[in-house]
Amino acid sequence: RAKEAGRGKHLRYAPAMHADAEERRTLEIALREALGKNELHLLYQPIVTADTGEVVGFEALVRWTHPELGPISPVKFIPLAEDTRLIASIGNWVLRTACQEAAQWPDDVRVSVNVSAEQLYEAEFLETVVSALAHSRLPAERLELEVTEGVFLREGTGVSQLLDKLMKLGVRLSLDDFGTGYSSLGYLSRSRFSTIKIDRSFVSGAARNQRESLAIIHAVVAMAQSLEMETTAEGVETEAEHDIIRALGCTKIQGFYFGRPMPAADALGLFIDPNSQVA
Numbered sequence: 001r002a003k004e005a006g007r008g009k010h011l012r013y014a015p016a017m018h019a020d021a022e023e024r025r026t027l028e029i030a031l032r033e034a035l036g037k038n039e040l041h042l043l044y045q046p047i048v049t050a051d052t053g054e055v056v057g058f059e060a061l062v063r064w065t066h067p068e069l070g071p072i073s074p075v076k077f078i079p080l081a082e083d084t085r086l087i088a089s090i091g092n093w094v095l096r097t098a099c100q101e102a103a104q105w106p107d108d109v110r111v112s113v114n115v116s117a118e119q120l121y122e123a124e125f126l127e128t129v130v131s132a133l134a135h136s137r138l139p140a141e142r143l144e145l146e147v148t149e150g151v152f153l154r155e156g157t158g159v160s161q162l163l164d165k166l167m168k169l170g171v172r173l174s175l176d177d178f179g180t181g182y183s184s185l186g187y188l189s190r191s192r193f194s195t196i197k198i199d200r201s202f203v204s205g206a207a208r209n210q211r212e213s214l215a216i217i218h219a220v221v222a223m224a225q226s227l228e229m230e231t232t233a234e235g236v237e238t239e240a241e242h243d244i245i246r247a248l249g250c251t252k253i254q255g256f257y258f259g260r261p262m263p264a265a266d267a268l269g270l271f272i273d274p275n276s277q278v279a
């Protein structure tokens, strides 16, 4: 792009580019200290069965509250952490914290933890998982790691072997944001995923009766069934979305319709106080 723009003239350095770089630099410095300053915490969003609405797990979602800038979205700071290798320490903290908090839930409730490709490529990732499980005493079967198709893009990283080792520990794997990235059905055969998470864009498309979204969900559900995998519909916000997702045969549902990401104490409260409700 810069090449095209620069054809016949010099590439101009726009002030906006400078501001972006400046902001990134500021955030990077702050992010380096965020862990030590206790500025990170996790929220937990319920995942329920499509047929009965029973809570079968929670997805851990990291939050960063900067003392002056306020809340900063993971959509912004996770990529920054990936670029600067801070993802290893942040990811390690997320994993340990999620396992510890989940160990207090009933023993049939799982926790799902997002793992970046950059994190998987770190040599000590497997040890990190083993140690998080050991410290928390959370059974491996109750931990689900969410990866995206992006993890398979880089050759020679041994990702498939690593995922196999994790599976042998008893950890479950899910394929996140399915359909949004560099989707290839081949990835589904590279590792034994327990669950395919269908991206929110298809869920809302299906509820708007969009043919492509309906066809894709239909196909993914059929394929998951024959491969004995579950399907989680992400980002279900309305009753209409809930209805169509159920009709299409997804086995699990996650979204604001059932519950927003909530603090650990509230998640735990759902099990302790029978009168409290999800959503």
Ligand code: C2E
Pocket: 045, 060, 061, 062, 073, 074, 075, 078, 091, 094, 114, 115, 116, 146, 176, 177, 200, 234, 235, 236, 237, 254, 255, 256, 257, 261
């Ligand atoms: P994701 O793993 O696909 O997580 C689902 C995102 O959808 C979350 O956004 C969640 O709050 C949001 N969501 C759930 N239900 C609804 C809904 O009904 N409507 C709408 N509009 N959104 C819904 P969040 O928490 O902002 O996280 C964004 C992304 O950041 C995550 O996408 C994940 O890729 C990444 N992320 C979050 N926490 C972590 C983490 O601990 N480690 C890593 N590596 N990535 C993380």
Ligand code: MG
Pocket: 059, 114, 146, 176
């Ligand atoms: Mg996820």
Ligand code: MG
Pocket: 176, 177, 197, 199, 234
């Ligand atoms: Mg997702």
Ligand code: MG
Pocket: 177
């Ligand atoms: Mg997503």
